[in-house]
Structure formats: C-alpha cells, structure tokens
Amino acid sequence: MTEPAELANTSCGFIALVGAPNAGKSTLLNSLVGTKVSIVTHKAQTTRSQVRGVLTLDQAQLVFIDTPGIFAPKRRLERAMVESAWGGAGDADLVAFIIDVDRGITPDIEILLEGLENIKQPRVLILNKIDTVKHESLLTLSQTLNERMRFEATFMLSALKGHGVQDFIDWCVKHIPPGPWHFPEDHLTDLTMAITAAEITREKLFLRVHDEIPYNSTVETESFKIQKDGSYKIDQVVYVTRDSHKKIVLGAGGQTIKAIGAEARKELMEMYEVPIHLFLFVKVREKWADDPERYQEMGLEFPQNKK
Numbered sequence: 669m670t671e672p673a674e675l676a677n678t679s680c681g682f683i684a685l686v687g688a689p690n691a692g693k694s695t696l697l698n699s700l701v702g703t704k705v706s707i708v709t710h711k712a713q714t715t716r717s718q719v720r721g722v723l724t725l726d727q728a729q730l731v732f733i734d735t736p737g738i739f740a741p742k743r744r745l746e747r748a749m750v751e752s753a754w755g756g757a758g759d760a761d762l763v764a765f766i767i768d769v770d771r772g773i774t775p776d777i778e779i780l781l782e783g784l785e786n787i788k789q790p791r792v793l794i795l796n797k798i799d800t801v802k803h804e805s806l807l808t809l810s811q812t813l814n815e816r817m818r819f820e821a822t823f824m825l826s827a828l829k830g831h832g833v834q835d836f837i838d839w840c841v842k843h844i845p846p847g848p849w850h851f852p853e854d855h856l857t858d859l860t861m862a863i864t865a866a867e868i869t870r871e872k873l874f875l876r877v878h879d880e881i882p883y884n885s886t887v888e889t890e891s892f893k894i895q896k897d898g899s900y901k902i903d904q905v906v907y908v909t910r911d912s913h914k915k916i917v918l919g920a921g922g923q924t925i926k927a928i929g930a931e932a933r934k935e936l937m938e939m940y941e942v943p944i945h946l947f948l949f950v951k952v953r954e955k956w957a958d959d960p961e962r963y964q965e966m967g968l969e970f971p972q973n974k975k
C-alpha cells in the first residue's frame with residue numbers, strides 16, 4: 669500500500685522539558701502548544717507527573733513532555749515525582765534543560781547536571797525568564813553551563829512573555845526524526861478530561877491555600893459524566909492529611925472551598941465551552957501519600973521503599 673504523499677514526509681519527536689522546580693517548564697509547555705495544558709503556580713513542585721502537550725505543524729509533530737521539577741527528594745511522593753521526571757527524559761528524542769536565569773546555578777542545578785550526564789539523548793539548554801535579568805549575566809551563565817556540559821544548542825527565552833519560543837520550535841522541527849505522527853492532528857494533550865479537571869482544581873487550591881497544605885493535598889475526579897443536555901457533571905475529592913487542613917480548605921462557612929470550586933468551574937467552562945456542575949468534597953486521609961492507588965491516579969509509579 670502506498671502512503672499518501674503528505675504523510676510520507678512527516679516527522680515526529682518527543683522533547684522532554686526537565687529542570688528544577690519553578691524553572692518555568694509548565695509555562696513553556698503551554699506557550700509551545702499555544703494553550704493551557706499544564707497547570708502553573710508560583711509554588712515549587714506544582715507538576716507531579718508527566719504531562720504531554722502536542723504541537724502539530726505542517727509536516728512535523730512535536731510532543732513536549734512537561735516533567736516534575738528535579739531536586740533532592742525526601743518524601744515518597746517527591747521521589748516518585750523525580751523518578752517520573754527522569755523517566756520522561758529517558759523516553760524522549762531530545763532533552764531540553766530549562767533553567768531559571770534569575771536563580772542561576774543552585775544546588776538543585778548541580779543534581780540536574782549530574783543526572784543529565786547519564787542521558788544519552790541530545791540535550792539543549794534553555795535559559796528561561798530572560799525578562800528578569802540583564803543581558804550580560806545571561807551570556808556568563810550560558811558560557812558556564814556550556815563549559816560544564818555539551819549542549820546541541822542554547823536558547824534564551826521568556827516562556828511567560830513568549831519571547832524566543834518560536835526559535836526553539838523551529839530548531840526542534842529540524843532535529844526530530846522522520847516518522848509517522850503519534851497523535852491525531854487536533855490532539856493537544858494526552859491528559860484525560862477527568863485528570864485535566866482535577867489538575868485545574870489543584871491549581872486553584874494551590875493558589876488559594878498556603879504553607880504546607882498544597883504539598884499535603886491532592887485532587888481526584890471521582891466521576892465525570894456528560895449529561896443529556898451536554899453539560900458536564902464532575903465530582904471531585906480533595907484529599908488532605910489532617911483535620912486541621914480540612915478546616916482550612918473548607919474555610920469559614922465553606923467559603924474557601926466554594927471559591928476554589930467557582931474558579932475551577934469558570935476555567936473548565938471556558939475550556940470545554942459547556943455548562944459545568946462541579947462538586948467538591950474534602951476528605952482527610954492521613955496517609956494518602958503512602959497509598960499506591962493515589963499514585964496510580966496521578967500517573968506515578970509507587971516507590972516501594974518509604975525512605
């Protein structure tokens with residue numbers, strides 16, 4: 669059987685975005701894909717598992733993998749996140765190492781550089797948040813990192829403002845292997861609607877409650893139903909580890925959870941363009957971070973050893 673001419677010249681590549689927590693990987697993924705597929709907050713460790721964002725151009729399909737930030741993990745959940753991030757890098761055709769230029773070479777960066785030494789795929793360096801620093805410091809940082817490790821190319825960009833992002837896309841298009849597309853043309857992410865909905869609620873929760881609660885909480889979609897009238901009915905559970913956290917998430921008279929729900933619902937309505945009925949419940953599950961099922965829901969491998 670002969671292939672249609674327009675398919676014969678296609679290329680498809682997986683590009684992992686790795687970096688320290690808060691480097692701007694999710695912001696970059698959204699900017700690359702041109703829509704929000706990965707949640708973003710100012711808090712470190714927002715992304716917990718791999719999120720794929722797909723950009724399909726004339727002949728090339730670029731599949732970007734947003735990974736959890738890499739750092740020295742202490743707890744089980746953190747270890748699962750870091751393992752997932754390196755897993756994402758191992759599965760890719762290209763690895764893009766994103767660094768926050770404002771923070772420079774922190775101890776987390778040293779860990780990353782060590783790990784990147786063991787990655788056999790071609791690496792590129794992305795200096796992100798160039799809107800926050802002076803040009804001279806960018807050149808110094810670029811030179812230092814390029815002396816430490818071989819990078820095929822270096823990009824200086826602002827994921828937030830979109831500056832320099834196109835140059836990175838153009839480079840990727842030229843450097844991915846030929847082959848058929850992995851996803852349908854109109855596909856933007858591999859996240860299911862149920863997971864996307866849970867992630868959006870988690871983003872609103874992270875933004876609204878402070879201190880240790882975000883790191884001790886998770887959100888799961890228990891049921892996602894498309895109703896006869898086209899609206900979506902979504903039931904979600906926010907798991908927290910302590911009763912005192914539940915009180916904070918609920919807020920006085922349920923105000924906080926109501927506000928989180930209203931913000932998540934608004935974003936989901938804009939995203940899916942249908943009426944959304946979102947029901948949030950808060951449950952205390954002291955040991956959810958030691959429960960294999962919760963990891964499965966998050967798309968993470970469960971590390972057997974607690975320490």
Ligand SMILES: Nc1nc2c(ncn2[C@@H]2O[C@H](COP(=O)(O)OP(=O)(O)OP(=O)(O)O)[C@@H](O)[C@H]2O)c(=O)[nH]1
Pocket residue numbers: 687688689690691692693694695696707708709710711712713714715716735736737738796797798799800825826827828829
């Ligand atoms: N000024 C500036 N801020 C940025 C830029 N890119 C990302 N940020 C901000 O940096 C913070 C972290 O961004 P994320 O995209 O969530 O970072 P991440 O690397 O995915 O973080 P983790 O989920 O912790 O791994 C957010 O407040 C972003 O708005 C940028 O180019 N310029």
